[in-house]
Amino acid sequence: MKKFLSAAVSAFMFLCMLAVPACSASDRKVEIPPENTEKVTIPEAGCTIDFPVKKPYEYQMDLVLDTEAQTVGGHVVIEFYNDSTDPWNELCLRDYPSLFDKADVYASKEKSGGGITEINNVKDSRGGSLEVERDQDDVSVIWLKLKKPLKPGSVMKLTYDFVTKIPNNADRFGLANNIYNVTNFYPILAEYVDGKWSHAKYFVVGECFYSEISNYKVRLTVPDDYKVASSGERVLSSPKDGKLTYKFEAACVRDFVFCASKSFANEQRNCDGVIVNLFYNKENPPEKDMSTVSDVAFASAENSLKAFGEAFGKYPYKELDIVITPNAAGGMEYPNLVLIADYVCHSNIKMYEDFDQLDAVLCHEIAHQWFMGIVGSNSGIEPWLDESLASYAEIVYYEYLGGEKEKNHKYGLSKNEHSITKNWNDKDKLDAAFSEFADDMSYTRLIYSEGKAVLYQMEEILGREKFHGIIRGYVKRNAFKNASTKDFLKALYDCAGNDNEELNEMVGKVFRTKI
Numbered sequence: 001m002k003k004f005l006s007a008a009v010s011a012f013m014f015l016c017m018l019a020v021p022a023c024s025a026s027d028r029k030v031e032i033p034p035e036n037t038e039k040v041t042i043p044e045a046g047c048t049i050d051f052p053v054k055k056p057y058e059y060q061m062d063l064v065l066d067t068e069a070q071t072v073g074g075h076v077v078i079e080f081y082n083d084s085t086d087p088w089n090e091l092c093l094r095d096y097p098s099l100f101d102k103a104d105v106y107a108s109k110e111k112s113g114g115g116i117t118e119i120n121n122v123k124d125s126r127g128g129s130l131e132v133e134r135d136q137d138d139v140s141v142i143w144l145k146l147k148k149p150l151k152p153g154s155v156m157k158l159t160y161d162f163v164t165k166i167p168n169n170a171d172r173f174g175l176a177n178n179i180y181n182v183t184n185f186y187p188i189l190a191e192y193v194d195g196k197w198s199h200a201k202y203f204v205v206g207e208c209f210y211s212e213i214s215n216y217k218v219r220l221t222v223p224d225d226y227k228v229a230s231s232g233e234r235v236l237s238s239p240k241d242g243k244l245t246y247k248f249e250a251a252c253v254r255d256f257v258f259c260a261s262k263s264f265a266n267e268q269r270n271c272d273g274v275i276v277n278l279f280y281n282k283e284n285p286p287e288k289d290m291s292t293v294s295d296v297a298f299a300s301a302e303n304s305l306k307a308f309g310e311a312f313g314k315y316p317y318k319e320l321d322i323v324i325t326p327n328a329a330g331g332m333e334y335p336n337l338v339l340i341a342d343y344v345c346h347s348n349i350k351m352y353e354d355f356d357q358l359d360a361v362l363c364h365e366i367a368h369q370w371f372m373g374i375v376g377s378n379s380g381i382e383p384w385l386d387e388s389l390a391s392y393a394e395i396v397y398y399e400y401l402g403g404e405k406e407k408n409h410k411y412g413l414s415k416n417e418h419s420i421t422k423n424w425n426d427k428d429k430l431d432a433a434f435s436e437f438a439d440d441m442s443y444t445r446l447i448y449s450e451g452k453a454v455l456y457q458m459e460e461i462l463g464r465e466k467f468h469g470i471i472r473g474y475v476k477r478n479a480f481k482n483a484s485t486k487d488f489l490k491a492l493y494d495c496a497g498n499d500n501e502e503l504n505e506m507v508g509k510v511f512r513t514k515i
């Protein structure tokens with residue numbers, strides 16, 4: 001999620017990015033695992049990011065959005081395998097909508113209508129029904145005790161039916177301004193890491209989401225006057241008896257989300273080879289004349305896809321949807337879909353020029369397609385991995401645009417203006433979990449503002465081309481996997497070596513993770 005920051009960011013002229021010369025393993029003095037001792041090559045600028053050969057998990061969902069009952073539900077089949085070295089005696093699912101039974105997770109004042117998700121007919125394909133057991137400390141955590149353990153490498157299908165209430169909530173999960181934001185809405189398999197199921201607590205200002213790359217095949221039935229934005233691509237829509245059934249396919253994504261409204265206007269443009277769809281409420285739009293908003297949004301998408309494609313590797317999906325909708329934090333990222341708050345779409349919400357905050361929020365959320373989408377991470381436990389990198393990507397974006405925009409947005413980030421090494425409070429660690437921060441403000445300051453400055457100063461120390469190459473290497477190496485701080489530092493030191501004292505001093509101060 002993007003916190004709406006007023007911190008100005010500063011600038012360098014955009015340089016054409018070239019492939020960074022490979023650095024050999026002998027450059028390193030730091031301890032690294034044996035599998036990475038081969039020669040490290042840096043992917044070329046603008047390289048492709050290929051889908052994995054190995055079959056990912058698969059979700060098949062047959063869903064209905066019931067706008068009279070204000071619910072979403074249906075039948076789900078998850079086919080997955082045990083990707084750990086431990087036998088699994090139980091499974092863990094995350095059911096975030098059940099948190100909306102209580103008032104403390106709502107972002108908006110108009111709140112009502114949430115509830116505990118009904119989950120029924122839970123079955124293991126290897127035989128037997130499974131009981132749903134909710135965690136006593138966290139209603140969003142569901143435990144399923146398996147009657148027969150799932151051995152490492154073994155495959156099973158889990159099936160269940162569910163119905164969840166969609167609350168009145170002007171945020172990422174809820175109905176507001178006649179738009180259903182239907183995200184994190186079905187029970188999803190949690191991640192099993194280091195011998196246990198990961199289930200970080202939900203929080204309103206950021207994310208705790210953490211899941212496995214999967215292929216999604218989704219049938220979604222809505223009233224026939226509704227338009228739908230979603231992850232993946234629409235492959236079919238067929239009307240029947242006042243209903244419209246869409247068929248969506250989303251390959252290699254961590255989640256499937258959709259937004260639906262009978263008031264949606266939809267515009268489509270090709271941006272750097274990607275089909276970009278823009279949705280907004282045409283009956284109650286943020287601006288009377290939406291043509292400038294559309295132009296700004298599509299230009300931002302085009303420039304983001306170009307800048308990030310060059311710096312981090314090409315966007316590997318065919319489509320990207322932008323949905324202008326109520327959203328408390330300004331923006332929110334999902335696979336192939338970003339939510340942009342209607343309040344940032346006003347011309348007078350600006351720092352330097354009309355609509356520049358719409359541009360800033362959009363480029364940040366689109367950057368998450370790389371840092372959250374392509375490279376996943378545990379966003380509740382190591383939030384810097386997606387938020388600091390997406391915040392740094394704003395700099396990459398403004399460097400790409402150049403000129404005044406670049407100067408304005410990079411102000412104050414340079415090590416000559418704000419030295420991380422000199423000014424860092426040793427108690428702060430960038431790789432801290434959300435739960436370690438005293439409050440939302442200190443979380444936002446460190447993870448967004450300081451995290452951005454840390455990464456920008458790495459760029460200054462190593463040079464832009466080399467640093468972009470290192471991040472590209474990190475993305476390529478961890479594409480469609482979940483990465484950790486260790487993976488980032490490995491990618492950094494594999495190329496930078498450990499003899500750069502300026503870099504070492506900063507990394508030593510900022511991170512607690514050692515490699």
Ligand SMILES: [Zn+2]
Pocket residue numbers: 001002003364365368386387390
């Ligand atoms: Zn963000």
